[in-house]
Amino acid sequence: MIKKFHIFANGDxxxxxxxxxxxxxxxxxxxxxxxxxxxxxxxxxxxxDGALLRLLRQYDFPEAPIVGINTGHLGFxxxxxxxxxxELIRMLxxxxxxxxxxxxxxxxxxxxxxxxxxxxINEIVIRGExxxxxxxxxxIGKNYISRFSGDGILICTPAGSTAYNYSLGGVxxxxxxxxxxxxxxxxxxxxxxxxxxxxxxxxxxxxxxxxPAKAEDxxxxxxxxxxxxARDDVKKVxxxxxxxxxxxxxFSSYNFWSKVKDKIL
Ligand code: NAP
Numbered sequence: 001m002i003k004k005f006h007i008f009a010n011g012d013x014x015x016x017x018x019x020x021x022x023x024x025x026x027x028x029x030x031x032x033x034x035x036x037x038x039x040x041x042x043x044x045x046x047x048x049d050g051a052l053l054r055l056l057r058q059y060d061f062p063e064a065p066i067v068g069i070n071t072g073h074l075g076f077x078x079x080x081x082x083x084x085x086x087e088l089i090r091m092l093x094x095x096x097x098x099x100x101x102x103x104x105x106x107x108x109x110x111x112x113x114x115x116x117x118x119x120x121i122n123e124i125v126i127r128g129e130x131x132x133x134x135x136x137x138x139x140i141g142k143n144y145i146s147r148f149s150g151d152g153i154l155i156c157t158p159a160g161s162t163a164y165n166y167s168l169g170g171v172x173x174x175x176x177x178x179x180x181x182x183x184x185x186x187x188x189x190x191x192x193x194x195x196x197x198x199x200x201x202x203x204x205x206x207x208x209x210x211x212p213a214k215a216e217d218x219x220x221x222x223x224x225x226x227x228x229x230a231r232d233d234v235k236k237v238x239x240x241x242x243x244x245x246x247x248x249x250x251f252s253s254y255n256f257w258s259k260v261k262d263k264i265l
Contacts, residue, residue: 002031002092006040006064008055010047014071018046018082022069025089040064042092042249048072049163052246053225056104056121061244065099067092068248076162076263079249091251100250102159102175103204106242109222112233118224119242122160125223126210126237127152127185133193134220135213138182141206147213149193151186152220155208155239159246160225162264170199172264174256178204180241207240 005026009015022044023033034040037059045055045068052068068078069085080088091097105120118124128134128151136148156165158173161181166172170183180202187195202208212218212234222230222237 001095002026002042004032004034004040005042005044006034006037007044007046008037008051008059009045010051010054010072012047012071014082015046015051018069018071018085021085022046025085029089029093037062037064042067044069045078046071047078048075049077050226052077053121056119056246057225057227061104061119061121061242061246063247065247065249074263076259077159077248079251079254088251092249097249097251100175100248100254102246102248103157103178104242104244104246105155105157105180105239107222107224107237107239109230109234110236111230112218112235116230118222118229119244120160120224121157121246122163122225123154123156123165123223124237124239125152125154125164125185126220126234127223128217129219129221129231132216132219133188135193135217136220137211137213139209139211140182140200140202142209145200146194146196148184148195149188150184150195153210154183154185156181156183162260164226166264172260176256180204180206180208180239182208204241207238210237210239211235 009019043064043066045066070078107124138145158175161173168183182200187197220234
C-alpha cells in the first residue's frame with residue numbers, strides 16, 4: 001500500500017492538469033501527498049523520457065520507485081499513458097506491480113582544475129567540441145585497448161541502448177542483461193588512423209578509461225544523458241557501473257520488446 005507519494009512533472013500544460021488529476025485521485029484512494037520526495041514511497045513522473053532523466057538528476061537517483069505517465073513525445077521509459085490513470089491507481093492499491101531496477105553509469109572526470117563524479121541512466125559521451133578530429137586512448141579494466149580517432153565515444157547502459165546509442169548503430173539490449181556498451185561515434189579508418197568500428201560489450205565489473213591522446217585533444221566535452229557536464233582541459237574520464245539504480249514501477253502488462261516494437265522500430 002502506498003502511504004505517501006510525490007509528483008514530479010515537466011513544465012507543460014497537459015502535465016500540469018495530470019498532476020492535479022493524479023494528486024486528487026491518490027488522495028481519494030487514501031494516500032498522502034509529500035512535498036519531500038525523500039519521504040515518499042512512490043514518485044509519479046509526468047512527462048516523457050526527458051522528464052525522467054531530469055527527475056533522476058534532480059533527486060539524485062531516489063530510493064523510492066518511480067512510475068511514469070507519458071505526456072511527452074516518445075515516452076520509452078514511461079509505463080502508462082494519461083488514459084490509464086484509474087487503472088494505474090487500482091493496480092497500485094492492489095500491489096499489482098514489480099520494480100525494475102535499471103543500472104546506472106558513474107563517471108569520474110579529471111580536469112586540470114578538479115575531479116568530479118557524475119551518474120547517468122542512459123549514457124556518457126566523450127566527444128570533440130569543434131570541427132577537429134579527436135584522438136582518444138581507451139583502456140578496459142586497466143588494459144590499454146586502442147587509440148580511437150573520430151568524433152567521440154559513447155558508453156551506455158542497457159536502458160540507454162535505445163537512445164543516442166541506437167542512432168549511432170549500437171545494439172538494443174534487454175534491460176535484464178547486465179553489461180556496458182561502448183559505441184564509436186564516426187570512427188576514422190584510413191592509412192593514417194585505425195579505430196575500432198563495432199560496438200564493444202563489457203561486463204559490469206570492468207571500468208573504461210578514456211584519455212585524450214594529446215594536449216590539444218583535451219578540448220572535449222563530456223555529456224551525461226544529454227547534458228554537458230565538463231569541457232576543456234579534460235585529462236581522464238573513468239566510467240563504470242554506479243552503485244545507484246533507477247527503480248521503475250512496471251505492471252504485469254510490461255514487456256520491453258513490445259515497447260521496442262511499438263516505439264523504436
Ligand atoms: P531531447 O534531445 O529533448 O530528446 C531526446 C529524445 O530521446 C526524446 O524523444 C526522448 O524521449 C528520447 N529518449 C530519452 N531517453 C531515451 C531512452 N532511454 N530510450 C529511447 N528514447 C529515449 O533530450 P532529453 O529528452 O533530455 O533526452 C536526452 C537523451 O537524448 C540523451 O540521453 C541521448 O540518449 C538522447 N540523444 C539522442 C541523440 C540522437 O539520437 N542522435 C542525440 C543527442 C541526444 P521523450 O520524447 O519521451 O522525452
